[in-house]
Amino acid sequence: MIAGIVTGAFLQLIMPNGSDLVIPLYLFDFSVRGFFVDGVFEVIGQIFVASLRMLVVPLVFVSLICGTCSLKDTSKLGRIGGKAIGLYLMTTAIAISFAMSLALFVSPGEGVNMASETTFASKEAPSLAQVLINMFPSNPFASFAQGNMLQVIIFALLFGIAIALSGQAGERVAKIFTDMNEVIMRLVAILMNIAPYGVFCLLAGLFTDVSLKTFGNLLVYFLVVFFALLVHGLVTYPVILKVLTGLNPLVFLKKMRNTIVFAFSTSSSNATIPVTLETATKKMGVKNSIASFTVPLGATINMDGTAIMQGVATVFIAQVFNVDLSITDFLMVILTATLASIGTAGVPGVGLIMLAMVLEQVGLPVEGIGLIIGVDRLLDMTRTAVNVTGDTMVTLIVGKTEGEFEKDIYLDDKAGTQIEEIDFHHLKEQ
Template structure:
């Protein structure tokens, strides 16, 4: 029975996504180029744009995203404290962090290297004579030293309020270590945080059951305003990035998982479906973080002591999807402006983008800032970014789905290497399904 209900939840989410896209495309036919469609009635006229796109879809979609973001800070803080204080040897944190960061950097380097190779093979910018309708002003990215200094909060409550994930992670780690070293007092506080973690995870489950409606509204509103003519002009660029993202998510990650753990990659991808849909719909790794963490622990079998650290870290610094966009965009812009890049230039692109995935963590608009950094390193005009902004929204959704898949993959590898992984849970196709079943008519803490 639980299996049927879980299948029903997954089916409803997929249905909501497909229906939202179809409704958005239909509304775009009725309201092309941002126009409106007015239905005249006897006493007043009804504007479809005001009623649906800027009204119902916008309100429900933004409430859904805000609800997910609402959980991020408390979930990361509480879960990471529980994971840290449960470690028998807190010195392992450095080892776990080193493995996670190393794997994230390796996958980012693979991603951008593959993207550049594919772009050079296809040459999406050859023969394109485009003029940017808008300009792009790059913002200066902070230095690595500044980022390291800003990882440590002067006021943790300010970090909570601003959603500064690196500072929240650092404070939670220090708090968890202090609890582990506080004897019986730490154990009493730990029980409180464990109970809080259970409640927060249950709140995540509630939002998952409401997801089909949020997904529908987000995609219906988005596809109403997507310019199809822009996609036609940038079709080659769009397809190269999209195919590179699919290959990285469906081939590279499963291969690495198989290589390092020997686990079934197809089962891994099957268990990632719901999380990937959430990521695609919200276009935010941080907003999807509660779902990613629940998937890693309840469905994949990684212990909370590992997942509570590697998943938030990945949501902050793992940018494989962005790296793929940067690689293709660099080749595309170079070809559009008829500028030749040398092998040294391409190596510089790979190095800069890989290091920048950590160096610009937590900065708003990080993808465009990183791309501006890359273009400046090889002497390409930053204004070229304006050429690809029009199609970046849909690609951003896809690369977010790729990023959260990479977060889960690295979490499994680190968990298994540290013997903090339950292989029986991973092989159990119904793992986590019962937890996602909520009867809103009979609220029982034992359900």
């Protein structure tokens, strides 16, 4: 990650403002931007992200079925779901409340120039009732093809419950999915071997074009959101973990480092699911029967980082356009953003779409989003890192309270740190 940032900063130094450096050679002119930024970095980085996304649906579907069918007590599944959803919504409400309070104290929008040539076309956000209806798939195969994670989760849960209640026939099917889970986890191990190169290329390409000059008058807004994200990730989560489980939060943060880097690089909670799931089970000691449910669920409905951005952005845009928000408006923003997180997809940039819905709820001009688009990319990366940290924290709490947790693994510094080496030469000989 550091090497990628340094490389991108160096390329930006020699190619400022999106320019290109062309080196004349004997037979042709060599384009530095064309070969590195638009070529090597773009190809390897996008292949890496596509490979992670390729795993998401089969990994979530198979892992969730394995976890669900192993829970013979279906009431336990309801209890686990209640705990997870309750914790996710609670942390989201805390996140946006803190973010809005901080924004009101700092007042990042005062004196900002309203002029903006950028406009943002908002999409009509679905109602809460429609969100609930859309959770249930009418065609599960279409859900797989579209990557609709809520629908995949619901179908996997129902399928897993049916397996658990089907006696010997269910046991035979469960063995098939257990073997499939082993194969998919081996595929994860293969892809983890190219992870360092993917992260390097993603960040090298990004930081070639991202400049601090882009922030301009939005620097205060950027710093407020960034500070709120850091506080939520490094203070709020550890405090909740300590209070509800008694576990050492420093161990938790230390073991989250690699997962945070992946989330920062991909800007996608969904693409980071394979890494988050492996961290929760192999590093944190949570049983797969819990993690296979809470991790993909969190990647779908836990958007604390997005809620923080929406809270600060709402206050910022209101101040820019000189609109006074009432206490009722602030409460409406908190409620809307918290419930909207359930329907927010874990993909890059979707927070801006949900922000449009929040702004419309309190009568603020949606075109104000155009003011923050320029700095949202870096913030998107950071809030994704916060989101996956929250997913793992809730997974750990649920696993601990359900007795599906191994403390020895959690306290073992070396647990899950060894990436499985794949001997491709040996496979070739075979």
